[in-house]
Amino acid sequence: MPQQITAAIVRTAGGALTLEQLTLGDPQPHEVVVKIVATGVCHTDMVIRDQLFTTPLPLVLGHEGAGIVEAVGSEVTRVVPGDHVVMTYMSCGHCDTCVSGHPAYCENMAPLNFGGAREDGTSGLCDCAGHSVHGHFFGQSSFSTYALASDRNVIKVPKDIPLELLAPLGCGIQTGAGAVLNSLKVSAGSSFAAFGTGAVGLAAIMAARVAGATTIIAVDIVPNRLELALQLGATHTVNPKLANPVEAIREFTGGGANFTLECSGRPEVLRQAVDSLSIFGTCGIVGATKIGTEVSLNINDVMIPSRRIMGIVQGDALSHRFIPTLIELYRQGRFPFDRLIKQYRFDQVNEAMKDSESGATIKPVLMFEGQ
Known part of the structure; x- marks a missing residue:
């Protein structure tokens, strides 16, 4: 059944993000509902907020999400409810570059990651007035308490490493x-x-x-x-x-x-x-x-x-392989990316963006527990 969520929405170019109550639709056959524990704040979030790339508004940003699988569509086999996952960029899986092993250069990269909708043009989000809200940013829109992702862009990760540490692996660190x-x-x-x-x-x-x-x-x-x-x-x-x-x-x-x-x-x-x-x-x-x-x-x-x-x-990454490699390098003490991170509450999203832009914080990570 559709569920109520809290999401940070940008409604005007360059405007502050506002926390609003939205409705998240049911997952389609290849989709995954993820309860967000943490999400990184990336430079690309600000690029889209400021409309340096043409992406439709209003939009739920966020593309370095990490959380716990809540539900899966009927054809999902990679993960099951309860799995810990990191979310990364979205790709179609059927174009020439995807099939050849380079999904980061997917021929449908722009619409799938910046189009504000699924591949079929629909959105799984609407506001309290029943109006559709653009989502599926990088196939996730993780500035939200729950996100709709795809079985293509969720990566199962070990449960013994905190998700708030792993969140940035999905974009900036991987890149x-x-x-x-x-x-x-x-x-x-x-x-x-x-x-x-x-x-x-x-x-x-x-x-x-x-x-x-x-x-x-x-x-x-x-x-x-x-x-x-x-x-x-x-x-x-x-x-x-x-x-x-x-x-x-x-x-x-x-x-x-x-x-x-x-x-x-x-x-x-x-x-x-x-x-x-x-x-x-x-x-x-x-x-x-x-x-x-x-x-x-x-x-x-x-x-x-x-x-x-x-x-x-x-980073031309096959994320299902590369992110586990980065995690293993971290375990070995050879890739201490945890030293880049500073945590913020979800309701401090605009402060986190400001600190990222000023250089005060290298990698802000929004925390969702208690929201």
């Missing part, structure tokens, strides 16, 4: 680590630089250490984040307010980094990340920007040293 381990394939003995040391950049730095990179450079303007980067695996840091990052990276590496990752979403920083590369170096792009944003590059400086630029989504 940074996957960019290094899956997409760039950073190799042992290589050099790597992360431009931006938020949750994605710091996850990438930890992953570069796991991969065996021997020169790991963190670039940021926030001193305490650079200090944390050193504790998590960086061998060098650069504050662009104090030094030219391109010159510094060339000095640290003896000519340029083998791999760079642009995490800030700023075109001028992407230019620096490309210019910092060695011959045959590769720059990955994970920083989300406003639609239509362009960057200027010196074509000869890309062509002649055979530098490569790679767009990366969700």
Whole structure:
């Protein structure tokens, strides 16, 4: 039967999120109802709130949810009620890229994750007046006490690790680590630089250490984040307010980094990340920007040293395999992503977003117990 839930809704571009009572519909055959215990706050939530991407409003945001399976549709076999799960991005499962093992590049990625509806255009949410509310953000809309997810984007996780710790694995942490381990394939003995040391950049730095990179450079303007980067695996840091990052990276590496990752979403920083590369170096792009944003590059400086630029989504992760791998690395003490997290109550969602944007908090996690 449909149930009453509390959700954080954005109704106007750039507006504050408001907690409202909604009705959550029954799960369809391949859907899962998840009681949310915690959810991470990600930069993409603010991107959509501010309508830098075109996504319909009113909308329930949230896409790093973790919780307990409450009910499953008739054709769900991956999980059963009572399972602990982390939720990740949504994919269709039937397009060429999904079938070939790259669901992060699903041909239906935009409508399934940013369309505010299921693949068939329906929504499982309505407000107290009976009006439909857009949901299914990243196939979950986890800024809510309960969420409708899919058997494709729920990952069963061990019950002995707190869900409030695991929540951020579904997007930001997966993206940074996957960019290094899956997409760039950073190799042992290589050099790597992360431009931006938020949750994605710091996850990438930890992953570069796991991969065996021997020169790991963190670039940021926030001193305490650079200090944390050193504790998590960086061998060098650069504050662009104090030094030219391109010159510094060339000095640290003896000519340029083998791999760079642009995490800030700023075109001028992407230019620096490309210019910092060695011959045959590769720059990955994970920083989300406003639609239509362009960057200027010196074509000869890309062509002649055979530098490569790679767009990366969700770390090209097969989440059902990759998230358990990250959990095992955490157990071994090799991937201490818990050091990035600060907890907030669900009703502090706007404060958590503000602290994320200001840099005061690296990875806010909303807690739902007691709501």
